[in-house]
Amino acid sequence: MAKEKKVEQITDMEQDFAQWYTDVCTKADLIGYTSVKGMFILRPYGYAIWENIQAEMDKRFKATGHVNVAMPLLIPESLLQKEKDHVEGFAPECAWVTHGGSEELPERLCVRPTSETLFCEHWSHIVHSWRDLPLLYNQWCSVLRWEKTTRPFLRHREFLWQEGHTLHATAEEAIQETERMLNIYADICENVLAMPVVKGLKTDKEKFAGAERTYTIECMMHDRKALQNGTSHYFGDGFAKAFDITFTDKENQQRTPFETSWGFTTRTIGGVIMTHGDNRGLVLPPRVAPIQAMVIPVAMHKPGVLEAAKALLERLKAAGIRAGIDDSDQSMGWKAAEYEMKGVPLRIEIGPKDMEKDLCCICRRDSGEKVFVPLAGLEEAVRELLDSVHEGLFARAKKNLEEHTKVCQTVEEVKTFMETEGGFAKTMWCGDVKCEEEMKEKAGVSSRCMPLVQERVGERCVCCGRPAKHMIYWGVAY
């Protein structure tokens, strides 16, 4: 018999957070490397997390009237160039198809970095009357951005996402849509992924290429850096004008409609890892964990044990819990380490002694705590424990966010805060891009967002001292 698999070791997160992160991505079997730099494989375990996120999002999109479509992968260069700001933002990082079969193409085609131009071209063909509006479209796909430096989940040359694109008769309705989708993203982050968020507006400097407004949700990672985790854009009628989209209103007048787009990507899985993970590996929020409870028979050779374990598995599955069983010949130690590394929220052990007492032993991944649970109430106990793990992870992340968000009044104070502690520096700002750039130079921070819930934490801009217009968060971002 070939020897058993070895228990994987990972770097200590307090010693080297970046290496710890890469270790978790590879050793929890989330990511595979390929021969194309910056393009990663989402392995089955990593992809299953994305599938669960997708299911939660898609349900919410459909409940709010959105429909899915599939637009082409390739965009002609001339089409990409129709909106000036947009092409300036994206052309430098496009991958270009120049040949089809053995023939050179008459016009080169970029692999979509985002699909505003394709949606707009399509809409210019199909929108005629007020009866055709609103159009509430979404697409699940991958996009390419030819980044210089890449990291698993956080920055891929190809990543999976959803891109919503909508068209409305009025600006008010389009703005409402932009905010509604931001709120859905926040709901997913907080109530599914157990990641607290700060909702806000991006500054003009940080806006999406071509947008009038970009809303964002920002999360704080365990190392106190920021992760932008979903954005929602209001375009006004800029794209519609560039693509000549018009409709006839109820009074038979020609009008120009208003547009939004919003996107959420697989980088959120990187956020999950860096928010909840620990030195034993991944810690998954139960609502997206591919396996919520792993049943492990103890002293499997003893009569009745395997049958009892399988009976537990079937009961959990019947109750709608994503459960698995490991009845392989690996040791108990290996199994414990393996499912800790993979972040499985609950490990359920059952052996001859437990069976005598009609119990099983449930071990929580988040706290390591073990509880003995009567078999009679298994399903309910597991459901409660899964909710409790979710609440616990959220509370811990919320504490991290709150403890490391600090009001600062001067650039120097921001700089010292970032160097000694790190987190979100909360200041007032005059709104001038020059001050924003100076903050980057002098304190090493970028603007994260102007929170939708504004407070008056001072009277003057943290940088220039002029009267302040906005409260703003600064940080170091992934």
Added chain:
Amino acid sequence: MAKEKKVEQITDMEQDFAQWYTDVCTKADLIGYTSVKGMFILRPYGYAIWENIQAEMDKRFKATGHVNVAMPLLIPESLLQKEKDHVEGFAPECAWVTHGGSEELPERLCVRPTSETLFCEHWSHIVHSWRDLPLLYNQWCSVLRWEKTTRPFLRHREFLWQEGHTLHATAEEAIQETERMLNIYADICENVLAMPVVKGLKTDKEKFAGAERTYTIECMMHDRKALQNGTSHYFGDGFAKAFDITFTDKENQQRTPFETSWGFTTRTIGGVIMTHGDNRGLVLPPRVAPIQAMVIPVAMHKPGVLEAAKALLERLKAAGIRAGIDDSDQSMGWKAAEYEMKGVPLRIEIGPKDMEKDLCCICRRDSGEKVFVPLAGLEEAVRELLDSVHEGLFARAKKNLEEHTKVCQTVEEVKTFMETEGGFAKTMWCGDVKCEEEMKEKAGVSSRCMPLVQERVGERCVCCGRPAKHMIYWGVAY
């Protein structure tokens, strides 16, 4: 008030089947054209059909132990070249990325036409021991093939599909997998899409590039042409050797594993259209119809009608039926024509007269038949009608297949059959590719498959007269 939308007209299918097909694709809002030739938009209604097919397939894949993954979009040219037959088959129709941002790439990358090479490269990294096998992977994605001529659904330069890729310790197990997946495809076609199939093996000439065996399911369209609708390939150990994949067996010996792949694409939607459609438009099999029942209030301005219609809608939804309502101000005639065009299986009308009698009127799309159904038993009646529509569509398509499959003994007989009637010519064959090519030249047919259920319909090859090895189907294929 702007005038109402006009009722769309389509070409008569008996006059011009090809134009009828294109009309249905566009007028039922399934397909949109783009500025890139051969790349189509799957509009919401078309994409929703694909989503329903996906859900049915994914459920069956997971129930048989398969897991989903996401492999990269791009394949380096050197990787594609590792398996000789494979690259010869696919290189001529690849789209090539040559530039990333403003830089020329050191090696050009093709947009995946299929992903065997990527799976094999990955497996060569992660497979070590018998414990790692079998690997049962699947991917939902789009692929590119730079075809010269294209048609909606049937032949796109980009199409959506699933590609399954599996790796096994033994040849027997891999062959079993290949057959198991073929049977799942046949189940989907017959029991979900109401399309009867012929299961068989492709000839060497028609095999997938690099495969030892290709299994196929072939369907007959309304115009009696053939549609290949899902294929499953057994590769032996050819790819594994080319990519140097080995594993250690239980006796610590180095071994080479065996591989399969199998794919099912959006072309099946073209097949659905051409199998079930009629001169009023699309006819959708109920199990994939995005809307199974459309509720239409009659005399909507009368008190209580709209409320009664909405109550029906909610009851149907609560019963798990995909139902919609059209309470727009369009005329009854427009609504009837619209949902006929879109192939909605059932139209449910309710007005003041029906309400008095506690009835509603249900109109079947397949037969045009109208039945009055007591409101008390609505859900059960709708479920039974949906099943009945499915059975009726299947029976009609089965009749078409059986009536137009003909045993032939000579090339001349095949030629006459194809010219006068069309369908599947069922003959014996010696197995020689020369006869296969001669059939193409002389009778204008290609081999469809050698059915898994073989019959002895003669002793000699239809073409050369030598002793026959196989019964085979010939036809004209999309």
